[in-house]
Amino acid sequence: MRAEEGGGVGGARPRWRLGAEGPGRRPAGVVPEPPVPDLTPQPPEPAPPPAWEQALEESLAFLRRRLAGDYTVDEFGFDQDLTDSVMLPALRPLYQKWFRVETIGMHHVPAEGGALVVANHSGTLPLDSMMTAVALHDDHPAKRHLRMLGADLVFRLPVIGQLARKQGGTLACNPDAERLMTSGELVGVWPEGFKGIGKPFRDRYKLQRFGRGGFVSAALRTGVPIIPCSIVGAEEIYPKIGDLKPLARLFGAPYFPITPLFPLLGPLGMIPLPSKWYIEFGEPIRTDEYEPADADDPMLVFNLTDQIRETIQHTLYRLLSQRRNAFLG
Template identity: 65%
Template sequence: MADGPADVWDRRVAGALAFLRRRLSGQYEVDEFGFDPELTDQLFHPLLRTLYRDWFRAEIDGVENLPAGGAGLVVANHSGTVALDALILSTVVRDRHPERRHLRLLGADLVFRMPVVSELARKSGGTVACNPDAERLLDRGELVGVFPEGFKGIGKLYADRYKLQRFGRGGFVSAALRTGTPIVPVAIVGAEETYPMLADVKPLARLLKLPYFPVTPTFPWLGPLGMVPLPSKWLIRFCPPISTAHLAEQADDPLVVFNLADQVRETIQQTLLELLQRRPDPFGP
Protein backbone atom coordinates (compact mmCIF):
# COMPACT_ATOMS: atom_id res chain seq x y z
CA MET A 1 0.00 0.00 0.00
CA ALA A 2 1.42 3.35 -1.06
CA ASP A 3 2.12 6.00 1.55
CA GLY A 4 -0.39 8.84 1.73
CA PRO A 5 0.52 12.56 1.63
CA ALA A 6 0.51 12.72 5.43
CA ASP A 7 3.07 9.89 5.65
CA VAL A 8 5.32 11.59 3.11
CA TRP A 9 5.24 14.87 5.02
CA ASP A 10 5.84 13.09 8.32
CA ARG A 11 9.01 11.52 6.90
CA ARG A 12 10.17 14.85 5.50
CA VAL A 13 9.66 16.66 8.80
CA ALA A 14 11.39 13.86 10.71
CA GLY A 15 14.32 13.95 8.29
CA ALA A 16 14.61 17.75 8.56
CA LEU A 17 14.57 17.60 12.37
CA ALA A 18 17.23 14.87 12.41
CA PHE A 19 19.37 16.97 10.04
CA LEU A 20 19.05 20.01 12.34
CA ARG A 21 19.96 17.93 15.40
CA ARG A 22 23.12 16.66 13.72
CA ARG A 23 24.12 20.17 12.63
CA LEU A 24 23.52 21.72 16.04
CA SER A 25 25.31 18.93 17.89
CA GLY A 26 28.26 18.85 15.49
CA GLN A 27 27.64 15.21 14.52
CA TYR A 28 28.77 15.53 10.94
CA GLU A 29 32.06 15.13 9.10
CA VAL A 30 34.18 17.36 6.90
CA ASP A 31 37.37 16.35 5.11
CA GLU A 32 40.77 18.04 5.13
CA PHE A 33 39.59 20.56 2.51
CA GLY A 34 36.48 21.52 4.51
CA PHE A 35 34.05 19.55 2.32
CA ASP A 36 30.73 18.85 4.07
CA PRO A 37 28.92 16.13 2.05
CA GLU A 38 25.76 16.15 4.15
CA LEU A 39 25.25 19.93 3.91
CA THR A 40 25.93 19.78 0.16
CA ASP A 41 23.44 16.97 -0.43
CA GLN A 42 20.73 18.27 1.89
CA LEU A 43 20.88 22.01 1.23
CA PHE A 44 22.95 23.13 -1.76
CA HIS A 45 22.10 20.48 -4.35
CA PRO A 46 18.30 20.47 -3.89
CA LEU A 47 18.22 24.20 -4.75
CA LEU A 48 20.50 23.79 -7.75
CA ARG A 49 18.60 20.69 -8.87
CA THR A 50 15.36 22.65 -9.14
CA LEU A 51 17.20 25.35 -11.07
CA TYR A 52 18.74 23.11 -13.72
CA ARG A 53 15.74 20.81 -14.14
CA ASP A 54 12.86 23.27 -14.09
CA TRP A 55 14.25 26.73 -14.84
CA PHE A 56 16.98 25.84 -17.35
CA ARG A 57 15.29 22.63 -18.62
CA ALA A 58 18.75 21.11 -18.97
CA GLU A 59 19.41 18.18 -21.30
CA ILE A 60 22.44 16.09 -20.35
CA ASP A 61 24.21 13.38 -22.32
CA GLY A 62 27.48 11.46 -22.19
CA VAL A 63 27.50 10.87 -18.42
CA GLU A 64 28.76 7.35 -19.18
CA ASN A 65 32.07 8.99 -20.16
CA LEU A 66 32.77 9.85 -16.52
CA PRO A 67 34.93 7.29 -14.67
CA ALA A 68 32.79 4.80 -12.73
CA GLY A 69 35.39 4.89 -9.96
CA GLY A 70 38.80 6.40 -9.35
CA ALA A 71 40.16 9.76 -10.36
CA GLY A 72 38.90 11.86 -13.24
CA LEU A 73 39.57 15.45 -14.31
CA VAL A 74 36.43 17.12 -15.68
CA VAL A 75 37.32 20.16 -17.82
CA ALA A 76 34.54 22.52 -18.94
CA ASN A 77 34.01 25.88 -20.62
CA HIS A 78 33.16 28.76 -18.28
CA SER A 79 30.69 31.55 -18.99
CA GLY A 80 27.72 33.60 -17.88
CA THR A 81 29.02 36.54 -15.76
CA VAL A 82 28.23 34.56 -12.56
CA ALA A 83 29.90 31.16 -12.13
CA LEU A 84 26.56 29.35 -12.05
CA ASP A 85 27.71 26.78 -14.60
CA ALA A 86 30.23 25.33 -12.12
CA LEU A 87 27.58 24.83 -9.45
CA ILE A 88 25.12 23.33 -11.92
CA LEU A 89 27.77 20.95 -13.27
CA SER A 90 28.60 19.66 -9.78
CA THR A 91 24.90 18.96 -9.13
CA VAL A 92 24.44 17.23 -12.48
CA VAL A 93 27.39 14.91 -11.79
CA ARG A 94 26.00 14.04 -8.36
CA ASP A 95 22.50 13.40 -9.79
CA ARG A 96 23.34 11.58 -13.01
CA HIS A 97 26.45 9.54 -12.23
CA PRO A 98 25.45 5.88 -11.57
CA GLU A 99 27.56 5.92 -8.38
CA ARG A 100 26.29 9.40 -7.36
CA ARG A 101 29.81 10.77 -7.16
CA HIS A 102 30.66 14.28 -5.99
CA LEU A 103 32.54 16.66 -8.27
CA ARG A 104 35.25 18.59 -6.39
CA LEU A 105 35.49 22.03 -7.97
CA LEU A 106 38.69 24.07 -8.30
CA GLY A 107 38.08 27.82 -7.94
CA ALA A 108 39.99 31.08 -8.35
CA ASP A 109 41.87 32.63 -5.43
CA LEU A 110 39.35 35.49 -5.30
CA VAL A 111 36.56 33.08 -4.37
CA PHE A 112 38.48 31.94 -1.29
CA ARG A 113 39.27 35.50 -0.18
CA MET A 114 35.61 36.53 0.01
CA PRO A 115 33.83 36.24 3.38
CA VAL A 116 30.89 33.81 3.42
CA VAL A 117 31.50 32.83 -0.22
CA SER A 118 34.78 31.18 0.76
CA GLU A 119 33.11 29.18 3.52
CA LEU A 120 30.28 28.06 1.24
CA ALA A 121 32.76 27.07 -1.48
CA ARG A 122 34.74 24.94 0.98
CA LYS A 123 31.62 23.35 2.44
CA SER A 124 30.39 22.37 -1.04
CA GLY A 125 33.67 20.66 -1.92
CA GLY A 126 35.64 23.42 -3.60
CA THR A 127 39.28 24.32 -3.15
CA VAL A 128 41.83 26.67 -4.70
CA ALA A 129 42.76 25.99 -8.32
CA CYS A 130 46.42 25.08 -7.75
CA ASN A 131 48.35 22.00 -8.76
CA PRO A 132 49.14 20.73 -5.23
CA ASP A 133 45.45 20.67 -4.22
CA ALA A 134 44.38 19.24 -7.57
CA GLU A 135 46.95 16.44 -7.37
CA ARG A 136 46.02 15.61 -3.76
CA LEU A 137 42.37 15.21 -4.75
CA LEU A 138 43.23 13.16 -7.83
CA ASP A 139 45.59 10.94 -5.83
CA ARG A 140 42.64 10.24 -3.53
CA GLY A 141 40.59 9.05 -6.52
CA GLU A 142 38.22 12.04 -6.65
CA LEU A 143 36.38 13.54 -9.60
CA VAL A 144 37.80 17.05 -9.94
CA GLY A 145 36.23 19.87 -11.95
CA VAL A 146 38.27 22.68 -13.50
CA PHE A 147 37.43 25.67 -15.71
CA PRO A 148 40.69 26.74 -17.39
CA GLU A 149 39.24 29.95 -18.89
CA GLY A 150 38.76 31.35 -15.37
CA PHE A 151 37.55 34.93 -15.17
CA LYS A 152 38.33 35.42 -18.86
CA GLY A 153 35.48 33.03 -19.59
CA ILE A 154 32.76 34.23 -17.24
CA GLY A 155 33.77 37.88 -17.72
CA LYS A 156 33.60 38.05 -21.50
CA LEU A 157 31.00 40.13 -23.32
CA TYR A 158 27.86 38.59 -24.80
CA ALA A 159 29.18 39.44 -28.27
CA ASP A 160 31.93 36.84 -27.65
CA ARG A 161 29.60 34.10 -26.41
CA TYR A 162 30.68 30.50 -26.96
CA LYS A 163 34.15 31.55 -28.11
CA LEU A 164 36.55 29.80 -25.78
CA GLN A 165 39.19 32.00 -24.18
CA ARG A 166 42.82 31.09 -23.62
CA PHE A 167 43.41 28.13 -21.29
CA GLY A 168 46.17 29.68 -19.21
CA ARG A 169 49.40 27.70 -18.80
CA GLY A 170 47.85 24.25 -18.80
CA GLY A 171 48.28 23.53 -15.10
CA PHE A 172 45.30 21.19 -15.18
CA VAL A 173 47.06 19.06 -17.80
CA SER A 174 50.20 18.78 -15.65
CA ALA A 175 48.10 17.60 -12.70
CA ALA A 176 46.39 14.98 -14.87
CA LEU A 177 49.71 13.79 -16.33
CA ARG A 178 51.43 13.46 -12.94
CA THR A 179 48.57 11.37 -11.55
CA GLY A 180 47.78 9.42 -14.74
CA THR A 181 44.21 10.75 -14.64
CA PRO A 182 41.89 10.69 -17.67
CA ILE A 183 40.56 14.09 -18.79
CA VAL A 184 36.84 14.39 -19.59
CA PRO A 185 36.04 17.51 -21.67
CA VAL A 186 32.59 18.99 -21.04
CA ALA A 187 30.66 21.47 -23.19
CA ILE A 188 27.97 23.63 -21.54
CA VAL A 189 25.53 25.60 -23.68
CA GLY A 190 23.06 27.92 -21.97
CA ALA A 191 25.08 29.70 -19.30
CA GLU A 192 26.01 32.52 -21.71
CA GLU A 193 22.38 33.67 -21.79
CA THR A 194 21.64 33.59 -18.05
CA TYR A 195 23.28 36.98 -17.41
CA PRO A 196 24.28 38.39 -20.83
CA MET A 197 27.09 40.88 -20.22
CA LEU A 198 26.55 43.90 -22.45
CA ALA A 199 29.36 46.01 -20.99
CA ASP A 200 32.16 45.88 -18.44
CA VAL A 201 32.58 49.07 -16.36
CA LYS A 202 36.33 48.80 -15.82
CA PRO A 203 36.78 51.86 -13.54
CA LEU A 204 34.21 50.42 -11.12
CA ALA A 205 35.84 47.01 -11.33
CA ARG A 206 39.22 48.51 -10.40
CA LEU A 207 37.66 50.51 -7.56
CA LEU A 208 35.99 47.41 -6.12
CA LYS A 209 39.04 45.20 -6.87
CA LEU A 210 36.98 42.88 -9.04
CA PRO A 211 38.01 41.23 -12.33
CA TYR A 212 35.06 42.97 -14.05
CA PHE A 213 31.88 44.92 -13.25
CA PRO A 214 29.05 43.65 -15.47
CA VAL A 215 26.16 45.48 -17.06
CA THR A 216 23.41 43.10 -18.15
CA PRO A 217 19.82 43.65 -19.39
CA THR A 218 18.64 43.42 -15.76
CA PHE A 219 21.66 44.38 -13.61
CA PRO A 220 22.15 46.88 -12.00
CA TRP A 221 18.89 48.41 -13.22
CA LEU A 222 16.58 46.08 -11.27
CA GLY A 223 18.63 45.90 -8.09
CA PRO A 224 18.58 42.47 -6.39
CA LEU A 225 15.98 41.26 -8.89
CA GLY A 226 18.60 41.78 -11.57
CA MET A 227 20.46 38.75 -10.21
CA VAL A 228 17.64 36.36 -11.16
CA PRO A 229 19.04 34.32 -14.10
CA LEU A 230 17.19 34.39 -17.40
CA PRO A 231 15.52 31.02 -18.22
CA SER A 232 17.85 29.97 -21.02
CA LYS A 233 17.78 26.42 -22.39
CA TRP A 234 20.85 24.41 -21.28
CA LEU A 235 22.58 21.52 -23.02
CA ILE A 236 25.47 19.73 -21.28
CA ARG A 237 27.59 17.06 -22.95
CA PHE A 238 30.34 14.95 -21.37
CA CYS A 239 32.78 14.03 -24.14
CA PRO A 240 34.81 10.79 -24.37
CA PRO A 241 37.76 10.76 -21.94
CA ILE A 242 41.30 11.53 -23.06
CA SER A 243 43.85 9.13 -21.57
CA THR A 244 47.03 10.51 -19.99
CA ALA A 245 48.55 7.35 -18.47
CA HIS A 246 50.94 6.86 -21.41
CA LEU A 247 52.30 10.41 -20.99
CA ALA A 248 53.02 10.35 -17.24
CA GLU A 249 56.79 10.77 -17.71
CA GLN A 250 56.28 13.90 -19.84
CA ALA A 251 54.35 15.97 -17.28
CA ASP A 252 57.09 18.62 -17.28
CA ASP A 253 57.42 18.84 -21.07
CA PRO A 254 55.86 22.20 -22.08
CA LEU A 255 55.14 20.98 -25.61
CA VAL A 256 53.24 17.90 -24.42
CA VAL A 257 51.28 20.00 -21.91
CA PHE A 258 50.42 22.60 -24.55
CA ASN A 259 49.34 20.04 -27.16
CA LEU A 260 47.11 18.18 -24.71
CA ALA A 261 45.55 21.41 -23.42
CA ASP A 262 44.92 22.45 -27.03
CA GLN A 263 43.29 19.07 -27.76
CA VAL A 264 40.93 19.50 -24.80
CA ARG A 265 40.12 23.08 -25.79
CA GLU A 266 39.41 22.14 -29.40
CA THR A 267 37.19 19.23 -28.30
CA ILE A 268 35.10 21.56 -26.14
CA GLN A 269 34.89 24.26 -28.84
CA GLN A 270 33.72 21.85 -31.53
CA THR A 271 31.18 20.29 -29.18
CA LEU A 272 29.82 23.73 -28.31
CA LEU A 273 29.24 24.43 -32.00
CA GLU A 274 27.43 21.11 -32.42
CA LEU A 275 25.19 21.78 -29.43
CA LEU A 276 24.38 25.29 -30.63
CA GLN A 277 23.08 23.81 -33.90
CA ARG A 278 20.74 21.61 -31.83
CA ARG A 279 19.51 24.63 -29.89
CA PRO A 280 18.68 27.42 -32.37
CA ASP A 281 16.50 29.27 -29.83
CA PRO A 282 18.31 30.16 -26.55
CA PHE A 283 14.99 30.39 -24.72
CA GLY A 284 13.09 27.64 -26.52
CA PRO A 285 11.53 24.54 -24.92
Protein backbone atom coordinates in the same frame (compact mmCIF):
# COMPACT_ATOMS: atom_id res chain seq x y z
CA MET B 1 -16.21 -51.17 6.16
CA ARG B 2 -15.29 -49.99 2.66
CA ALA B 3 -13.81 -46.54 2.24
CA GLU B 4 -16.54 -45.37 -0.11
CA GLU B 5 -19.20 -46.31 2.39
CA GLY B 6 -17.53 -44.82 5.43
CA GLY B 7 -17.95 -41.22 6.43
CA GLY B 8 -14.25 -40.60 7.10
CA VAL B 9 -13.29 -38.59 10.12
CA GLY B 10 -16.32 -36.83 11.50
CA GLY B 11 -18.48 -38.28 8.73
CA ALA B 12 -16.76 -36.22 5.98
CA ARG B 13 -16.48 -37.77 2.53
CA PRO B 14 -12.82 -38.59 1.60
CA ARG B 15 -11.33 -36.82 -1.39
CA TRP B 16 -10.48 -40.11 -3.09
CA ARG B 17 -10.96 -43.77 -2.40
CA LEU B 18 -8.37 -45.79 -0.64
CA GLY B 19 -7.64 -48.88 -2.64
CA ALA B 20 -4.75 -50.94 -3.74
CA GLU B 21 -2.65 -47.83 -4.06
CA GLY B 22 -2.43 -47.61 -0.31
CA PRO B 23 -3.57 -45.07 2.22
CA GLY B 24 -2.57 -41.43 1.66
CA ARG B 25 -1.56 -42.00 -1.97
CA ARG B 26 -3.38 -40.37 -4.87
CA PRO B 27 -4.68 -42.89 -7.46
CA ALA B 28 -3.68 -42.28 -11.05
CA GLY B 29 -6.05 -40.05 -12.97
CA VAL B 30 -7.67 -38.52 -9.89
CA VAL B 31 -7.47 -34.68 -9.79
CA PRO B 32 -7.43 -33.11 -6.32
CA GLU B 33 -9.98 -30.50 -5.43
CA PRO B 34 -8.67 -26.93 -5.95
CA PRO B 35 -7.72 -25.03 -2.80
CA VAL B 36 -10.36 -22.75 -1.42
CA PRO B 37 -9.25 -19.11 -2.03
CA ASP B 38 -8.70 -16.92 0.99
CA LEU B 39 -11.41 -14.29 0.78
CA THR B 40 -10.41 -12.56 3.97
CA PRO B 41 -10.12 -8.81 3.18
CA GLN B 42 -6.54 -7.58 3.34
CA PRO B 43 -5.74 -4.25 4.96
CA PRO B 44 -4.79 -1.54 2.39
CA GLU B 45 -1.14 -0.62 2.05
CA PRO B 46 -0.28 2.54 3.94
CA ALA B 47 -0.06 5.62 1.72
CA PRO B 48 3.39 7.23 1.45
CA PRO B 49 3.80 10.34 3.60
CA PRO B 50 3.31 13.68 1.83
CA ALA B 51 6.36 15.42 0.43
CA TRP B 52 6.30 18.21 3.01
CA GLU B 53 6.27 15.69 5.85
CA GLN B 54 9.24 13.81 4.40
CA ALA B 55 11.13 17.09 3.87
CA LEU B 56 10.41 18.14 7.45
CA GLU B 57 11.63 14.80 8.75
CA GLU B 58 14.86 15.09 6.76
CA SER B 59 15.40 18.66 7.99
CA LEU B 60 14.95 17.65 11.61
CA ALA B 61 17.32 14.72 11.15
CA PHE B 62 19.89 17.10 9.63
CA LEU B 63 19.55 19.50 12.58
CA ARG B 64 19.99 16.63 15.04
CA ARG B 65 23.20 15.56 13.29
CA ARG B 66 24.57 19.11 13.30
CA LEU B 67 23.77 19.66 16.97
CA ALA B 68 25.25 16.31 17.91
CA GLY B 69 28.35 16.85 15.76
CA ASP B 70 27.57 13.69 13.82
CA TYR B 71 29.21 14.76 10.54
CA THR B 72 32.70 14.89 9.07
CA VAL B 73 34.73 17.52 7.22
CA ASP B 74 37.77 16.46 5.21
CA GLU B 75 41.15 18.17 5.09
CA PHE B 76 39.98 20.54 2.33
CA GLY B 77 36.88 21.63 4.23
CA PHE B 78 34.39 19.52 2.27
CA ASP B 79 31.22 18.92 4.30
CA GLN B 80 29.29 16.18 2.50
CA ASP B 81 26.36 16.25 4.91
CA LEU B 82 25.84 19.99 4.45
CA THR B 83 26.28 19.68 0.68
CA ASP B 84 23.75 16.86 0.28
CA SER B 85 21.21 18.24 2.75
CA VAL B 86 21.33 22.00 2.08
CA MET B 87 23.42 23.15 -0.89
CA LEU B 88 22.35 20.68 -3.56
CA PRO B 89 18.64 20.91 -2.65
CA ALA B 90 18.92 24.72 -2.87
CA LEU B 91 20.38 24.49 -6.39
CA ARG B 92 18.09 21.72 -7.60
CA PRO B 93 15.09 23.95 -8.53
CA LEU B 94 17.37 26.02 -10.77
CA TYR B 95 18.74 22.85 -12.34
CA GLN B 96 15.43 21.05 -12.88
CA LYS B 97 12.81 23.78 -13.34
CA TRP B 98 14.53 27.02 -14.33
CA PHE B 99 17.36 25.93 -16.63
CA ARG B 100 15.87 22.47 -17.40
CA VAL B 101 19.34 21.02 -17.74
CA GLU B 102 19.82 17.99 -19.98
CA THR B 103 23.00 15.93 -19.69
CA ILE B 104 24.67 13.99 -22.49
CA GLY B 105 27.45 11.41 -22.28
CA MET B 106 27.26 10.84 -18.54
CA HIS B 107 28.57 7.30 -19.14
CA HIS B 108 31.95 8.84 -19.97
CA VAL B 109 32.39 9.86 -16.33
CA PRO B 110 33.85 6.93 -14.33
CA ALA B 111 31.83 5.63 -11.40
CA GLU B 112 34.88 5.57 -9.14
CA GLY B 113 38.46 6.70 -9.06
CA GLY B 114 40.09 10.00 -9.84
CA ALA B 115 39.25 11.98 -12.97
CA LEU B 116 39.48 15.57 -14.19
CA VAL B 117 36.47 17.32 -15.75
CA VAL B 118 37.53 20.30 -17.91
CA ALA B 119 34.71 22.66 -18.96
CA ASN B 120 34.10 25.97 -20.68
CA HIS B 121 33.24 28.94 -18.46
CA SER B 122 30.62 31.62 -19.08
CA GLY B 123 27.61 33.45 -17.74
CA THR B 124 28.97 36.48 -15.79
CA LEU B 125 28.34 34.59 -12.53
CA PRO B 126 29.69 31.03 -12.10
CA LEU B 127 26.38 29.21 -12.11
CA ASP B 128 27.75 26.83 -14.76
CA SER B 129 30.12 25.24 -12.27
CA MET B 130 27.31 24.76 -9.75
CA MET B 131 24.98 23.22 -12.32
CA THR B 132 27.75 20.83 -13.39
CA ALA B 133 28.14 19.75 -9.77
CA VAL B 134 24.39 19.08 -9.50
CA ALA B 135 24.44 17.13 -12.78
CA LEU B 136 27.23 14.82 -11.65
CA HIS B 137 25.51 14.13 -8.34
CA ASP B 138 21.90 13.79 -9.50
CA ASP B 139 22.27 12.28 -12.99
CA HIS B 140 25.28 10.03 -12.50
CA PRO B 141 24.49 6.50 -11.24
CA ALA B 142 27.29 6.76 -8.66
CA LYS B 143 26.10 10.23 -7.47
CA ARG B 144 29.59 11.66 -7.62
CA HIS B 145 30.62 14.85 -5.87
CA LEU B 146 32.56 17.32 -8.00
CA ARG B 147 35.54 18.89 -6.24
CA MET B 148 35.79 22.25 -7.98
CA LEU B 149 39.00 24.23 -8.40
CA GLY B 150 38.50 27.99 -8.08
CA ALA B 151 40.46 31.23 -8.22
CA ASP B 152 41.78 32.69 -4.99
CA LEU B 153 39.29 35.59 -5.28
CA VAL B 154 36.43 33.15 -4.68
CA PHE B 155 37.85 32.04 -1.33
CA ARG B 156 38.58 35.61 -0.21
CA LEU B 157 34.91 36.59 -0.46
CA PRO B 158 32.99 36.56 2.85
CA VAL B 159 30.42 33.78 3.22
CA ILE B 160 30.83 32.69 -0.42
CA GLY B 161 34.38 31.50 0.21
CA GLN B 162 33.32 29.43 3.23
CA LEU B 163 30.39 27.92 1.34
CA ALA B 164 32.66 27.05 -1.59
CA ARG B 165 34.96 25.18 0.80
CA LYS B 166 32.01 23.37 2.38
CA GLN B 167 30.80 22.27 -1.05
CA GLY B 168 34.20 20.75 -1.85
CA GLY B 169 35.93 23.61 -3.66
CA THR B 170 39.60 24.38 -3.23
CA LEU B 171 42.25 26.64 -4.69
CA ALA B 172 43.12 26.01 -8.33
CA CYS B 173 46.70 24.88 -7.78
CA ASN B 174 48.47 21.71 -8.83
CA PRO B 175 49.31 20.36 -5.36
CA ASP B 176 45.67 20.43 -4.22
CA ALA B 177 44.39 19.05 -7.54
CA GLU B 178 46.90 16.19 -7.49
CA ARG B 179 46.10 15.25 -3.91
CA LEU B 180 42.39 15.13 -4.68
CA MET B 181 42.77 13.05 -7.84
CA THR B 182 45.26 10.68 -6.21
CA SER B 183 42.72 10.01 -3.48
CA GLY B 184 40.11 9.07 -6.11
CA GLU B 185 38.10 12.29 -6.27
CA LEU B 186 36.34 13.76 -9.31
CA VAL B 187 37.87 17.21 -9.86
CA GLY B 188 36.45 20.02 -11.99
CA VAL B 189 38.35 22.91 -13.55
CA TRP B 190 37.32 25.85 -15.74
CA PRO B 191 40.63 26.92 -17.30
CA GLU B 192 39.26 30.06 -19.01
CA GLY B 193 38.84 31.62 -15.57
CA PHE B 194 37.52 35.17 -15.39
CA LYS B 195 38.40 35.69 -19.07
CA GLY B 196 35.68 33.22 -19.95
CA ILE B 197 33.03 34.02 -17.39
CA GLY B 198 33.33 37.78 -17.89
CA LYS B 199 33.59 38.00 -21.67
CA PRO B 200 31.12 40.21 -23.59
CA PHE B 201 27.92 38.69 -24.92
CA ARG B 202 29.08 39.26 -28.50
CA ASP B 203 31.90 36.73 -27.87
CA ARG B 204 29.58 34.05 -26.49
CA TYR B 205 30.66 30.43 -27.02
CA LYS B 206 34.08 31.52 -28.26
CA LEU B 207 36.58 29.87 -25.95
CA GLN B 208 39.25 32.03 -24.40
CA ARG B 209 42.83 30.98 -23.70
CA PHE B 210 43.19 27.91 -21.48
CA GLY B 211 46.08 29.23 -19.45
CA ARG B 212 49.38 27.35 -19.36
CA GLY B 213 47.90 23.88 -19.06
CA GLY B 214 48.55 23.34 -15.39
CA PHE B 215 45.50 21.09 -15.18
CA VAL B 216 47.01 18.82 -17.86
CA SER B 217 50.25 18.56 -15.88
CA ALA B 218 48.30 17.54 -12.78
CA ALA B 219 46.42 14.86 -14.72
CA LEU B 220 49.66 13.52 -16.23
CA ARG B 221 51.30 13.23 -12.82
CA THR B 222 48.36 11.32 -11.37
CA GLY B 223 47.45 9.29 -14.48
CA VAL B 224 43.73 10.11 -14.33
CA PRO B 225 41.52 10.56 -17.42
CA ILE B 226 40.61 14.06 -18.62
CA ILE B 227 36.93 14.48 -19.52
CA PRO B 228 36.05 17.43 -21.78
CA CYS B 229 32.78 19.08 -20.73
CA SER B 230 30.78 21.44 -22.97
CA ILE B 231 28.08 23.67 -21.47
CA VAL B 232 25.48 25.41 -23.65
CA GLY B 233 22.93 27.78 -22.13
CA ALA B 234 25.00 29.60 -19.50
CA GLU B 235 25.97 32.40 -21.89
CA GLU B 236 22.38 33.67 -22.01
CA ILE B 237 21.58 33.94 -18.28
CA TYR B 238 23.26 37.35 -17.82
CA PRO B 239 24.09 38.83 -21.25
CA LYS B 240 27.05 41.12 -20.49
CA ILE B 241 26.82 44.21 -22.68
CA GLY B 242 29.09 46.51 -20.68
CA ASP B 243 31.59 46.82 -17.83
CA LEU B 244 31.81 49.54 -15.16
CA LYS B 245 35.56 49.38 -14.61
CA PRO B 246 35.72 52.08 -11.88
CA LEU B 247 33.27 50.08 -9.75
CA ALA B 248 35.17 46.89 -10.50
CA ARG B 249 38.39 48.47 -9.20
CA LEU B 250 36.53 49.81 -6.15
CA PHE B 251 35.32 46.34 -5.18
CA GLY B 252 38.51 44.57 -6.26
CA ALA B 253 36.59 42.53 -8.84
CA PRO B 254 37.77 41.58 -12.34
CA TYR B 255 34.69 43.30 -13.83
CA PHE B 256 31.38 44.93 -12.85
CA PRO B 257 28.86 43.75 -15.45
CA ILE B 258 26.10 45.67 -17.17
CA THR B 259 23.31 43.50 -18.52
CA PRO B 260 19.95 44.40 -20.09
CA LEU B 261 18.37 44.07 -16.62
CA PHE B 262 21.22 44.98 -14.23
CA PRO B 263 21.72 47.48 -12.65
CA LEU B 264 18.63 48.98 -14.30
CA LEU B 265 16.20 46.82 -12.28
CA GLY B 266 18.33 46.67 -9.15
CA PRO B 267 18.16 43.36 -7.26
CA LEU B 268 15.57 42.03 -9.72
CA GLY B 269 18.22 42.27 -12.41
CA MET B 270 20.16 39.55 -10.59
CA ILE B 271 17.56 36.93 -11.50
CA PRO B 272 19.09 34.81 -14.29
CA LEU B 273 17.21 34.45 -17.54
CA PRO B 274 15.63 30.98 -17.95
CA SER B 275 17.75 29.68 -20.80
CA LYS B 276 17.69 26.01 -21.77
CA TRP B 277 20.92 24.20 -20.82
CA TYR B 278 22.80 21.23 -22.24
CA ILE B 279 25.85 19.72 -20.54
CA GLU B 280 27.78 17.16 -22.57
CA PHE B 281 30.60 15.02 -21.19
CA GLY B 282 32.94 13.91 -23.95
CA GLU B 283 35.04 10.80 -24.37
CA PRO B 284 37.84 10.68 -21.78
CA ILE B 285 41.40 11.45 -22.82
CA ARG B 286 43.69 8.90 -21.19
CA THR B 287 46.86 9.99 -19.44
CA ASP B 288 47.92 6.67 -17.92
CA GLU B 289 49.79 5.93 -21.16
CA TYR B 290 52.37 8.56 -20.19
CA GLU B 291 54.98 8.67 -17.47
CA PRO B 292 54.61 11.15 -14.59
CA ALA B 293 57.81 12.83 -15.77
CA ASP B 294 56.05 13.73 -19.04
CA ALA B 295 54.17 16.40 -17.08
CA ASP B 296 57.32 18.52 -17.41
CA ASP B 297 57.32 18.28 -21.22
CA PRO B 298 55.97 21.67 -22.37
CA MET B 299 55.16 20.50 -25.89
CA LEU B 300 53.15 17.52 -24.69
CA VAL B 301 51.26 19.68 -22.19
CA PHE B 302 50.56 22.28 -24.90
CA ASN B 303 49.32 19.67 -27.39
CA LEU B 304 46.98 18.01 -24.89
CA THR B 305 45.67 21.39 -23.74
CA ASP B 306 45.00 22.40 -27.32
CA GLN B 307 43.31 19.06 -28.04
CA ILE B 308 40.97 19.48 -25.08
CA ARG B 309 40.15 23.07 -26.03
CA GLU B 310 39.38 22.13 -29.63
CA THR B 311 37.21 19.22 -28.52
CA ILE B 312 35.12 21.48 -26.30
CA GLN B 313 34.88 24.20 -28.97
CA HIS B 314 33.68 21.80 -31.69
CA THR B 315 31.17 20.26 -29.28
CA LEU B 316 29.80 23.71 -28.46
CA TYR B 317 29.34 24.47 -32.17
CA ARG B 318 27.58 21.14 -32.70
CA LEU B 319 25.21 21.67 -29.77
CA LEU B 320 24.46 25.21 -30.92
CA SER B 321 23.67 24.02 -34.44
CA GLN B 322 21.13 21.57 -32.99
CA ARG B 323 19.51 24.15 -30.69
CA ARG B 324 16.50 25.97 -32.14
CA ASN B 325 16.09 28.60 -29.45
CA ALA B 326 18.17 29.75 -26.49
CA PHE B 327 15.19 29.52 -24.13
CA LEU B 328 13.13 26.71 -25.63
CA GLY B 329 15.96 24.40 -26.66
